[in-house]
Amino acid sequence: MIRVLIADDEPMIRAGVRAVLATDPDIDVVAEAADGRDAVELVRRHRPAVAVLDIRMPGVNGIDAAAEIRATVPDTSVIMLTTFGEDDYILEALGGGAAGFLIKSGEPEELVAGVRAVAEGAAYLSPKVAARVVAHLAATGAGALAGRRSAARRRVAELTAREGEVLALLGGGLSNGQIARRLHVVEGTVKAHVSSILARLGVDNRAAAAVVAHEAGIITPRPSPP
Template sequence: MATPHSDLITVVVADDQSVIRAGIAAVLDAEPDLSVVGQASDGRSALRLVAQLRPAVAVLDIRMPGLDGVAAAAAITARHPDTRAVMLTTFGLDEYVYAALRAGASGFMLKDAEPEYLASAVRVVAAGGAMLDPGVTHRLLDRFAAAPGPAEAALLQCLTRRETQVLVQVARGLSNAEIAAVLHISTATVKDHVAMILGKLGVRDRVQATIAAYEGGLIRPGLA
């Protein structure tokens, strides 16, 4: 375990399988800018470590005994908003993934992802971004996006026409630069619109905004 410094991204890893937990920790700790400061075998232990160590990122297995990863992510994001949660699962369409994202998780990765991709996800999430495994993003939304609800649809009405156009592209997974090219506006303008969208919808990142777009019927599953 690396000795943490102020310029390192600190991480807590939680997985009930010791071999997998140790492997994930080793992969992350080998990165020069990442430091695994604690390991937990279940959700409750993860909560205690996060409260004690205040890491930048908590990497949580979704399925753990006692307090599972979904409940742990919800508790962490509520009690320790400076700690971001990245969820890990063996299955791309785990039945708990959508619930985890709704609970406030900022990332969702498969356990068999390439080591450098997992490390990249931790960096993106630590910087305030969001990251979903690209191989399952649309399939996940296709399976779990509910029919538009009146409350969610009404919430989207607070957006301007341009903000709605930007949100559609965010929900399709485009970067700010790609959105700027599609809408023929500057990247800085896109960034400003995204900030306004997050504020108006009361969400913390692009993943949560995408969920709001699906739940409000702005994007239909399978048509993104």
């Protein structure tokens, strides 16, 4: 079972997230929180595989809660729930180690896929979130969209052919194990490639590497469940 914590200050949103996750028999929501402080405490108590956090919550916000969870309970992966207009927060959360980003108004299947992906150690960016992050970077003085895409492609071109394959799969939301099976190699080899990719791209985590993959346009989609 994939044990999950939900944190959002709106009871209706929490109920909706719980209802969507309940459609997957392998997912068990073990706790709910209405603010970031309670989320951190409940993660410490229940040790879920995944914490699904709203970005804006009273007291301790989702970004600060995510950073504390990653620092104190590193086995718990964090997914951030965002709404339109929170792009700056998404970029901040990327640097804080969040593994997944989903839009509250997105398709329910994305929520289930995102929880499954990060529980398996993958990074998961909703396609809409990825597109917004890339566009937002271009609109905030970080380089025009075409320039960022060109720069990302140059960075990817400096990777080995195999590292490029791994990055494309990583950007599509696959875990190390899934990438290993897709490429017919052992998982340890994939881990070594991922470490090299992060170092050569100059990014801190898989989610940030996934953004580069989206910018470069090399995503290999995650396979649909049977």
